[in-house]
Amino acid sequence: MNKSEALLELRDVSHGYSLRAGATLRVIENLSLEVRFNEFLGIVGPSGCGKSTILRIMAGLIKPLSGVVTFRGSILNGTTPRISLMHQIPPLLPWLTVRENIALALIARDDLTEEEKRLKVTQFLELVELTGYDSAYPYELSGGMKQRVALARALVTDPDLLLLDEPFSNLDPLTSLSLSREIEYMWLESTLPPISVVMVSHNIEEVVMLADRIIVLGSRPARILAEVPIEMQRPRNKKSEEFYRLVDEVFSLIS
Amino acid sequence: MLWEIITAVTLSWARIAAAIILSVSAALVVGIYSGISRRVDRIAIPVLDVLQSVPILGFFPIAVYILAKAIPSVGYEIASIFLIFTCTFWNLAFGVYEGARSIPQTVLEVAELSKLSHTERLRKIYIPATFPKVADQLPASLANAFYFLAASEVMALGEAEVRVAGIGTLILRYQEIGNYEGIVLGILATALSIAAVYLLILTPIISYSDKYRFDVIKPAAGATPSLLRGLYSRFKSIQAPLKVESRRISEAAQRLLPTQFVNVKYMRSDLMRLLLIIFIVASLVLLVPRIYANMDDVWAAIMSVAAAGLRLGLTNVGEALAYSFLRVLACLALMTAFSIPLAYFMSEKPRIRASLLPALQMLAAMPSPLIFPIISSLFEAGALTRELGALLLMALGSIWYVFYSTLSGFSRVHSEYLELAEMYKLSSVQRFRYIYIPFATPSLVTGLITATGGAWNTVIVAERLGEGGAIFEVYSPGLGKMMSTLAEMADTAGLVFTVIVMTVFVILVNRLLWRALYDYSIRALRIHEQV
Numbered sequence: 208m209n210k211s212e213a214l215l216e217l218r219d220v221s222h223g224y225s226l227r228a229g230a231t232l233r234v235i236e237n238l239s240l241e242v243r244f245n246e247f248l249g250i251v252g253p254s255g256c257g258k259s260t261i262l263r264i265m266a267g268l269i270k271p272l273s274g275v276v277t278f279r280g281s282i283l284n285g286t287t288p289r290i291s292l293m294h295q296i297p298p299l300l301p302w303l304t305v306r307e308n309i310a311l312a313l314i315a316r317d318d319l320t321e322e323e324k325r326l327k328v329t330q331f332l333e334l335v336e337l338t339g340y341d342s343a344y345p346y347e348l349s350g351g352m353k354q355r356v357a358l359a360r361a362l363v364t365d366p367d368l369l370l371l372d373e374p375f376s377n378l379d380p381l382t383s384l385s386l387s388r389e390i391e392y393m394w395l396e397s398t399l400p401p402i403s404v405v406m407v408s409h410n411i412e413e414v415v416m417l418a419d420r421i422i423v424l425g426s427r428p429a430r431i432l433a434e435v436p437i438e439m440q441r442p443r444n445k446k447s448e449e450f451y452r453l454v455d456e457v458f459s460l461i462s
Numbered sequence: 463m464l465w466e467i468i469t470a471v472t473l474s475w476a477r478i479a480a481a482i483i484l485s486v487s488a489a490l491v492v493g494i495y496s497g498i499s500r501r502v503d504r505i506a507i508p509v510l511d512v513l514q515s516v517p518i519l520g521f522f523p524i525a526v527y528i529l530a531k532a533i534p535s536v537g538y539e540i541a542s543i544f545l546i547f548t549c550t551f552w553n554l555a556f557g558v559y560e561g562a563r564s565i566p567q568t569v570l571e572v573a574e575l576s577k578l579s580h581t582e583r584l585r586k587i588y589i590p591a592t593f594p595k596v597a598d599q600l601p602a603s604l605a606n607a608f609y610f611l612a613a614s615e616v617m618a619l620g621e622a623e624v625r626v627a628g629i630g631t632l633i634l635r636y637q638e639i640g641n642y643e644g645i646v647l648g649i650l651a652t653a654l655s656i657a658a659v660y661l662l663i664l665t666p667i668i669s670y671s672d673k674y675r676f677d678v679i680k681p682a683a684g685a686t687p688s689l690l691r692g693l694y695s696r697f698k699s700i701q702a703p704l705k706v707e708s709r710r711i712s713e714a715a716q717r718l719l720p721t722q723f724v725n726v727k728y729m730r731s732d733l734m735r736l737l738l739i740i741f742i743v744a745s746l747v748l749l750v751p752r753i754y755a756n757m758d759d760v761w762a763a764i765m766s767v768a769a770a771g772l773r774l775g776l777t778n779v780g781e782a783l784a785y786s787f788l789r790v791l792a793c794l795a796l797m798t799a800f801s802i803p804l805a806y807f808m809s810e811k812p813r814i815r816a817s818l819l820p821a822l823q824m825l826a827a828m829p830s831p832l833i834f835p836i837i838s839s840l841f842e843a844g845a846l847t848r849e850l851g852a853l854l855l856m857a858l859g860s861i862w863y864v865f866y867s868t869l870s871g872f873s874r875v876h877s878e879y880l881e882l883a884e885m886y887k888l889s890s891v892q893r894f895r896y897i898y899i900p901f902a903t904p905s906l907v908t909g910l911i912t913a914t915g916g917a918w919n920t921v922i923v924a925e926r927l928g929e930g931g932a933i934f935e936v937y938s939p940g941l942g943k944m945m946s947t948l949a950e951m952a953d954t955a956g957l958v959f960t961v962i963v964m965t966v967f968v969i970l971v972n973r974l975l976w977r978a979l980y981d982y983s984i985r986a987l988r989i990h991e992q993v
Contacts, residue, residue, distance in 0.1 A: 268881050286885045298878035302900045302987040311896065315887045344988045364886070 213241035214403050215265060215283070215290075215368055220274030222260060234260050235271070236428035242368065242403050247394060249418030250407045251457060257429035258407040259295075262370050265405060266292040269431045273352055275462075279367070288316070291366040291401070295373040297357030299345040306332065306341040309360045316364075331359040334399070337388065337421055351382035358386070362393065362400050369394070369401035373408055383413070391441070411461075423460045433460045463644055467651050469633065474628035475655065477539075478607045481546035487595055488547075491552035493595075494588045510555055521869060538617060542626045545614035550603035553863060557599040561592035583769060590674045597671035598870060600664055602862045605826030606916075608656065609859060613923065646983070653824055660823050706936065711830045721876020746958055763955075767962075770955035778939070779963055786925070786941040787967070789849075790917045793856045794864075794910055800857075801865040802906075806898060808871040810890075826862045837927065842934070852936050855924035860916025867909025871902030911976045918968050922946050 220238045223231040234257040242265075251269045252258050263269040264276060267286040274284040276436050278290065291312075299308050306328055332338055335355040341410045345353055354374065361369060371390070375383035408414050414421055421435045435457055439449055463886055496506040529541045565587065573583050607614075611630035616623065625631040636644035771779070809816040840851035875897055883893045921942030926935040935943050941964055948956040 266885065268884060276946075286887065288885075288887070292881070292885060294878050294881075296863055296878070298876065300879070300896060300900070303805075305897070311882070312886045313886075314896075315889060346988055361779055 209371065210456045211413045212243060213277075214244050214246075214279065215242040217241070217261075217264065217276045218221060218277070220261075220276065221428075222257075222264065222269065222271040235432060237263075238274070238429060238431065240406055240422060240431065241251050244402060245401045247391075247417055247419045248403070248405045249421040249448075250405065250413060251409060251411055251412035251414050251421060251461065252424030252429065253426045253461060254409055256424050256426045258424065259284050259372055261429065262292065262372050262405065263409040265368075266290055266370055268292070284399075288312075288364040288372065289366055290368045291361035291364060292370040293357050293361045293372065294353075295376055297353050299353055299356060303335060304342045304344055305348070305356050308345065308356055309363055312360045312363050327363055329357075331363045334362075334393070335359045349382075351378050351386060354378060354382075354386055355389070358390065359428045367400070367402045369404045371404065371406040371408075373410075374412065375413055376408070386395055386412065387417060395441070411457050412445070412452050415450060415457065416445065422459055423457060435460070464647065467629070467644070467648050470627060470629040470632040470648070471627075471651050471655050474611060474630060475659075477543055477615075477626075478546055478604070478611075481543050481550055481607060482600070483549040483602060484543070484547055485554050486600075488551060488614045489558045489596070490592065493555050493558025493560075494584070494592060496696045497559050497565075497592075498588070507559065510552070527873040538624050538626050541617055542614055542628075546607050546611070547618075549606040549610045549614065552915070553602050553606075553969075554596060554598045554599045556908075556912065557595035558592045561595035562588060565591045565866060593674050593817075594671040597664075597668045598866070600667065601660070601823050601826070603864050604656075604659075604664070605823060605862050606859075608652070609826070637672065656824050657820065660820050662825075665820070743962060746962065755920070766955040767959050770959045771954065771963075774944070774956060774959065779941070779944070779960065782939040782941040782944050783963060783967060785923050785939050786918075787971075789853060789856065789921065789925075789940065790914060793853050794913065795863040796857050798906070798910070799914055800861060801868045801909075802899075802902075805865060805872050805902075806894060808869060809875070809898070822865075823873060848934070848936055849938070851927075851934075852924040854941075855927070856917045856920045859920040859924075860913040863912040863916060864909040867905045867912070868902055871905030871909075873900055874905070875901045902985050903987060904980070907976070907980045907983055911972070911980070914972070914976065915968070918964065 211385070216239075220235060221233070222235045223233040225231050238261070250258055250261065258339065260269060264271050265274070265306070267283050267290065270285075278287070300311070303311065307326045309331060310324060313319060316324070319327070319377070320342070329460075332341065333359055337355055337359065340348070348356065352446065354377075358374075369390075374390070377384060380387065389417050390404065394401060394404050404417075406414060406417060415437060418437055421437060422431055423435065424430065424431045426433045437453060439447075443450060492510065495502045496510075497503070529544070531537070533540065538969040540651055569587060573587055578586065611628065612634050613630075615628045615630040615854045616625050616634065625634075629648055633645055633648045636642075636648060737982075808818060837855055840847045840854070879897050879901075883897060888896065896923070921940065922945050925940035925942035926946040935946075941960060945957060945960045945964075948960060
């Protein structure tokens, strides 16, 4: 097996949607990038540049028109429990309780016993600080709590890679700060999933706060404008000069 | 003969077009105003609900009689259009109402802030916003119009029977004289004309209406046959003013309304309902003396209706009602069993859906006389198959309401949920159980409510079928059979009595059973107006 350094790799990936017979809207053209082991990768770009499409290609939800996606050295064909995606607006099923919503991720797994599934769900409920909300329904939760249920659901499968699609864009600043700390903690903690995280966002501060490396995308069709390594110490201080400088740098690359 | 058929098809289409235009206009007016004004809502929706569940076919002889007497020259034409209207209006009206009710509050606030005038609001918001619902409902309306075409083109009261010229009556005549070539040609011509209208008019309208939808539409691959792409790209040039607006609105709506569900909340006022029943009974009472011109006393009319009730025997009527109710329930079970698997299959396979929908549309639009031969052979075979034939006839009249509602319920499942199912590798059964069924339940129940009305209406035809001079009826009792017999004997008092019995029963069941079921499903699924 090819032991590459990357956890996940996109090679020459192009994708588009057919508009009318003949015409195609190119969303991504010849994009190559890698997600390394133990990396928090941020992807920023103007809205509508195809960030979400890239994330869905990484998740195996969309098969690109051309190019190759490899995960742990082998070609990615469709979805796998090893890769989880957290949506911008958490699609929780209103008729299932918090526990049932999280358990949904394990429902099709036959390598775990019911008891093991139950324990796992309990463990992640605890991790996202929702113990006691087992039997609550989504409509009874605040936006931040819903997002945490979605996080627990994304992590309960023990994924190697967690993909985040604008996870904080619908939350108030305080809630998004605490959720971002939670995600950072899970990722840093080596006993917990995931190994690597990819976060897509148009909020530069958010990304600078969390990422090891930022890929700046240009608008349609998406291509890489720049790559910015962030080597700041964690936990990062939003008020430090270095932070401001990095945000400025990324900002000037986009605009 | 060919010329005869072409003329008949054209005449029928003219009638149907008139009825549909009338239905859409009336549905827009009633639906929009009930959707936006609490006061209108409180009155109009219960009225619609009652009228919809009233066995229309039972009223027809009376209505036709009045119209024909009032305007002898065109009375029958108008009556025929009116009959078609009653087949096409209800689902449109409820669809528009649902559409008007689900306009996001933010959009209405924008209209308020920018001080749009009344007409501007109608033109820029209400009509465009409810347009997709109209487009969704048109196929069902059209199918229904054709299904009942023969019934709508034949008007009978007692011995007298008037037929207006059209393809429904023409096929009926061919059947009576045994002109099989004519029947086949007539069916072919009808099918062709429906196919043409579906492909050239309905499909572009439906695709075009997608632009006006508030909810996120999953990119349905090949939802429209490519042949038509060019055609409606021309339609595209017509639209412009609302495009930007509606996109901006839909973005806001996505945030506000992660899931939109049908909200049928029009059962607020029991008092209103009671008043309505009184109103209907009163108007019936007022109609009867007109028919019995020699009896000018209202009391005498009431007494004659009551006497008719006693004459028929209350146990007989009760028994007949019970049997008919069982038939309606069986019919609903049949429709659900048909609709859910097919709608599920079609939502999972968008490509098949694209090619199957027009075929289904054509199947749905087959005029009922076409299946009479099949039904009557079932009727001839024996008692049990006779019941089956009646069931089939009832189901075919309104199965499309259930099917299209289920389909639209399934298409409410947003792509994020399907991605979830894909990520966690849910099996088909799990997908169905955890995602599709709960999402579609409110729509399914709404469809069933509409279909119940339809099934009760068809009971009259289904339990006692006259075909080519012969009459087939179910062996067991049935209220429809009773009504049909009474109509034939021109026993108006008896007919009125049975109509009242059926109406009251239908309303009670509607109120006690269906609404409760709907509310229960909403509660059990934790679906709240703004999730």
